[in-house]
Amino acid sequence: QVQLVESGGGLVQAGGFLRLSCAVSRSIFGVNAMGWYRQAPGKQRELVAAIGIDGRTTYTDSVKGRFTISRDNAKNTVYLQMNSLKPEDTAVYYCHISIYWGQGTQVTVSS
Numbered sequence: 001q002v003q004l005v006e007s008g009g010g011l012v013q014a015g016g017f018l019r020l021s022c023a024v025s026r027s028i029f030g031v032n033a034m035g036w037y038r039q040a041p042g043k044q045r046e047l048v049a050a051i052g053i054d055g056r057t058t059y060t061d062s063v064k065g066r067f068t069i070s071r072d073n074a075k076n077t078v079y080l081q082m083n084s085l086k087p088e089d090t091a092v093y094y095c096h097i098s099i100y101w102g103q104g105t106q107v108t109v110s111s
Contacts (some may be wrong), residue, residue: 004024017067045094
């Protein structure tokens with residue numbers, strides 16, 4: 001069983017920033033795709049950003065240029081740096097690796 005624990009969510013004003021962390025209970029060295037998803041009320045869960053074992057990244061169009069995903073294999077942690085936050089970024093953010101999901105962390109952006 002692998003556990004993923006997200007942290008770093010909170011309430012921020014539009015234009016602000018947050019850094020989400022996802023601590024993984026096992027080594028992520030050699031793990032290929034890791035990603036951050038989000039789910040807003042009444043909407044489907046969507047992929048926000050993903051990072052591969054080679055460091056290649058992909059982002060949904062709405063966050064390109066504002067969000068950055070990264071990984072620290074030594075700390076078994078995946079990060080999501082979120083800048084220039086907008087009210088439409090409000091959602092519960094989830095970390096995902098393989099078949100495992102974290103419990104989610106709430107991000108609320110006020111206008």
